[in-house]
Amino acid sequence: MADGTDTKSSNQMWGGRFASGPAAIMEEINASIGFDKKLFAQDIRGSIAHATMLAHQGIISTEDKDKIVHGLNTILSEIEAGNFEFSRSLEDIHMNVESRLAALVGPAAGRLHTARSRNDQVALDFRLWVKEELQKCEQALTGLIAAFLDRAEEHADTVMPGFTHMQTAQPVTFGHHCMAYVEMFGRDRSRVRHAIEHMDESPIGAAALAGTGFPIDRHMTAKALGFREPTRNSIDTVSDRDFAIEFLSIAAIAGMHLSRLAEEIVIWSTPQFGFVRLSDAFSTGSSIMPQKKNPDAAELVRAKTGRINGSLVALLTIMKGLPLAYSKDMQEDKEQVFDAAESLELAIAAMTGMVRDMTINAARMKAAAGSGYSTATDLADWLVREAGLPFRDAHHVTGRAVALAESKSCDLADLSLAELQAIHPDITDKIFSVLTVEASVASRKSFGGTAPSEVRKQIAFWRARN
Secondary structure: OOOOOOHHHHHHOOOOOOOOOOHHHHHHHHOOOOHHHHHHHHHHHHHHHHHHHHOOOOOOHHHHHHHHEEEEEEEEHHHHHHOOOOOHOOOOHHHHHHHHHHHHHHHHHHHHOOOOOHHHHHHHHHHHHHHHHHHHHHHHHHHHHHHHHHHHHOOOOOEEEEEOOEEEEEEHHHHHHHHHHHHHHHHHHHHHHHHHOOOOEOOOOOOOOOOOOOOHHHHHHHHHHHOOOOOOOHHHHHHHHHHHHHHHHHHHHHHHHHHHHHHHHHHOOOOOOOOEEEOOOOOOOOOOOOOEEHHHHHHHHHHHHHHHHHHHHHHHHHHOOOOOOOOHHHHHHHHHHHHHHHHHHHHHHHHHHHHOOEEEEEHHHHHHHHHHHHHHHHHHHHHHHHOOHHHHHHHHHHHHHHHHHHHHHHHHHHHHHHHHHHHHHOOOOOHHHHOOHHHHHHHOOOOOOOHHHHHHHHHHHHHHOO
């Protein structure tokens, strides 16, 4: 086990160039082991693939390869068991693993770093980690989409108000509203899949920046590590963090979608709306007001989006001024990605739980759906279809009808036929068949519309692809 106390061992790892140990402040700013130890499994996996390739190519002996692989697997077991002591003086996960390997297998450990650099090594470790995280995100988003599909199917006929400008606009169904989030999170999942495709190239073998003179087989290591192919330019390979930035971009967009949903849940769960009720599992009480039930889980999802956005801006700022190829600035990439990944993973899990758990107040939604003259557009559409008015004229007539209803403090459906005919003589009693919220949503049968029949078609489409 690495003892982590001897600065001389750190100097030996560096070689003969540095005669004295680093100043304390340099060690403090330079060390990354506090966070990059998260990459231990990827680092060991990459090293095993690299050693296996070196032996296959005759660059190291099979005997040394076997010692290296056995030692790396031993280290993996030690770390997973919590028996590995990480050393700050050894700077990072790569040097910690290599130092321990030397203690376990002796001189053979020194052959592992043949034909590679920490520059391509960290690029590999980080890329493997981000790829795995994207795969987790894909699964989590699939679960969230499934939760919405279940609620949409359950409430394909449940009428609720649709809003623009947070004002009642037209009646929709809650199922249709749920399917809007299916579309959002479906796009997020597509972005995740595209990102995996973009980054599916192996960096190992690019070495410091120029490649290597050893006869390595980069296609072999790429295949062993599950990549489609090796990267094609060694300079770009060690200086690229697009995969991390793309992950953060995806996380920021998905976080924005989660935050919009969280905002609606916060609003809907207020007594003033009363559309949904969250269980105790996703709510907290007040320390002073016993009647309160606060949607804290939704509020925290909303807040975590700010952290994710901050991570994206931070990494963009880190990378924007760096010349090719590698600069130490790039060490600051990992904490941003690790934090954003944790926030996104937690937010998706919390939101999936809330969507499945919340109770829908269908009666309250229906009552609200009819408020604010939400069927006014249906009146205008009827005038176009049945009375032959141009839509602009129909819009004007409908506006007069709304003004009359407002003056009488009643709904459009409560106006008498005589009152409506006084506004326009071509209105007949058939108008009342379109002024209910149920008739309004049922009529919206255009592709992607809110009619329950259309909602069910979209649910079937998404179930087939989910």
